[in-house]
Amino acid sequence: MSKGQAFVWGGGLFLCLLFSLAAAVSVGSAEIGIGTVWRVIVDHVLTGNGASMDPDAVIIWELRLPRVILVALIGGTLAVAGTVFQGILRNPLADPYVLGVSSGAAVGSALIVITGWGLSLLGSWSLPLAAFAGAAVSVLLVLRLAQIRKHLQVTSLILAGVVVQAFFGAVLTLIISLSPEELNRIQFWLMGSLALREWQHVEAVLPFCVSGFALCWLFSRELNLFALGDRSATHLGLSVSQVRLGLILLASLMTGAAVSVAGMIGFVGLVIPHIMRMLTGGDHRTLIPLSLLAGAIFLIWADALARVVLEPRELPLGVITAFVGAPFFAVILRKHQHKWHG
Numbered sequence: 001m002s003k004g005q006a007f008v009w010g011g012g013l014f015l016c017l018l019f020s021l022a023a024a025v026s027v028g029s030a031e032i033g034i035g036t037v038w039r040v041i042v043d044h045v046l047t048g049n050g051a052s053m054d055p056d057a058v059i060i061w062e063l064r065l066p067r068v069i070l071v072a073l074i075g076g077t078l079a080v081a082g083t084v085f086q087g088i089l090r091n092p093l094a095d096p097y098v099l100g101v102s103s104g105a106a107v108g109s110a111l112i113v114i115t116g117w118g119l120s121l122l123g124s125w126s127l128p129l130a131a132f133a134g135a136a137v138s139v140l141l142v143l144r145l146a147q148i149r150k151h152l153q154v155t156s157l158i159l160a161g162v163v164v165q166a167f168f169g170a171v172l173t174l175i176i177s178l179s180p181e182e183l184n185r186i187q188f189w190l191m192g193s194l195a196l197r198e199w200q201h202v203e204a205v206l207p208f209c210v211s212g213f214a215l216c217w218l219f220s221r222e223l224n225l226f227a228l229g230d231r232s233a234t235h236l237g238l239s240v241s242q243v244r245l246g247l248i249l250l251a252s253l254m255t256g257a258a259v260s261v262a263g264m265i266g267f268v269g270l271v272i273p274h275i276m277r278m279l280t281g282g283d284h285r286t287l288i289p290l291s292l293l294a295g296a297i298f299l300i301w302a303d304a305l306a307r308v309v310l311e312p313r314e315l316p317l318g319v320i321t322a323f324v325g326a327p328f329f330a331v332i333l334r335k336h337q338h339k340w341h342g
Contacts, residue, residue, distance in 0.1 A: 009279075013293035020297050021072065024265045024304045027066045029312060032056050041065070066199045070302045071317075072296035073202070073270055074194075074258045077209045079295025081251040082257075083276075083288055084216055084270020087223040088244050092274055092332055093158055096135075096255040097266035104138025105131035105252075105259035107168050110175050128208055131256030136314075138164050139252050142324035194262055194303060195318060201261050208257035214293055215250055219243070220284040227282060264320050268295055269324020273334060 001009075022037045026085050040060045078096060085094040085101075108130035145160035216223075222243050225233040230240045258265070272295040273287070280290055299317075304322070306315040 001281045001283060001286055002199075006280075006290075009286070009290055010293070013290060013297065017293055017297050017300075020300045022069075024068045024300045025060055027304050027308055028059075028064060030056075030059055031221070032060065036060070036307050040124070044063065047130070049253050054285045056264050062198075062281025066202050067194050067197045068303070070197050070202050070205065070261065071194055073209045074262045074265065075272075075302075076292040076296040077205075077212065077254045077258045078265065078268040078299075079272040079291040080213050080216055080288055081254045083273040083284070083291045084223065084247050084251040085269065086273055086277075087284060088226050088247050089157060090226060090229075091157055093270065093329065095270035096251070097264065097268075098158065098165075098270060098329070099161040100168060101135045101252055102259055102266065103168035103172070104141075104244055105135035105256040106264050107138075107171050107175070108132070108134025108256065110172060110261045114175055114179050126241045127260035128204065128253075128257040131260040132253045133256070134168075135252035135256040136249055138168055139248055141167075141176050143248070191239045197261065205257050205261050208254060208306055211252060211314060212254035212257075213288070216247070216254075217285070217288050219247060221286060223284040223288075224282075263316075263318065265299070265321055267321050267329065268299060270332075271328050272298055274328075 022034045025037045026032045026034050036056055037060055040054075040057045044056070044061055081101075082095045085096065085099065086092060109127050111134075112127055112130045141164050142157065142160045145163060146156040190293075222233075222238055225236055225238050226240075226244075228236070233240050255269075273291050276287060276291045276294055280286060299321070302320040303317055306317045306320050309315055
């Protein structure tokens with residue numbers, strides 16, 4: 001893709017993101033015009049307080065906007081993490097959810113929610129760090145199970161992910177059974193929920209998302225080399241094992257941060273990178289930022305649909321993404337079967 005084409009794609013997706021953000025904020029039980037949304041946002045940005053006594057301003061700034069921004073951050077984060085996993089593992093089905101990374105992160109977060117370990121010491125950082133620890137353990141288990149004679153078997157990754165996901169799913173069930181009073185809250189959170197999210201949640205996850213995206217983009221060249229195969233990448237001067245481990249831990253940290261505030265939201269990291277790769281090519285210098293924007297847009301609209309489809313009730317966000325992602329996963333699996341068995 002040329003620089004001009006990348007600029008057109010990036011600019012178009014950015015404008016679409018701005019429109020999606022304003023449209024999602026305007027959607028809800030109290031209908032608010034998009035113009036009002038932008039007026040309130042500009043007032044707060046320029047004056048620092050905006051029309052604080054305006055009921056519409058309170059709804060927009062205190063209730064809806066932090067949730068929508070958080071949704072955008074999580075969508076972009078999961079999409080970039082999926083892009084990294086697919087790049088370093090050379091597998092179009094690699095995804096934080098499919099590989100069991102999300103399940104491991106959920107176990108780490110659930111343990112903190114139930115026990116309260118580290119909350120007094122680490123505060124808002126405790127959940128993301130615990131989720132990262134669980135995500136890192138799960139992805140390392142997947143890689144170990146898929147490794148035969150010190151060689152990573154790409155065709156075994158999905159089966160290894162299923163095994164690890166089942167194991168951590170059992171651990172989650174045990175945690176829930178030991179804390180019946182938290183049953184409903186944990187189950188709804190595990191299905192993906194961003195209800196009652198505030199600016200403090202945005203502040204907690206923002207450093208992980210921004211720094212993770214920046215580091216992933218800085219490793220775009222290395223991700224491009226992985227597409228050539230481990231042997232070719234080594235001949236070109238890439239320390240394959242070290243870079244792969246570092247990027248896996250980085251993608252796991254990003255996934256853990258997302259899961260800690262939103263629960264398990266599947267298939268974003270599968271669908272978005274795959275679509276953007278088909279549309280714009282496999283150069284990670286452009287694929288990573290474009291996937292970031294597309295993932296944010298996708299999850300914003302999925303969350304808006306989850307809020308309004310059964311209004312006043314709210315669907316778990318993971319249900320919406322699963323309805324989109326599961327058929328997409330089946331199509332990709334069917335498409336690549338002949339490559340794995342050929």
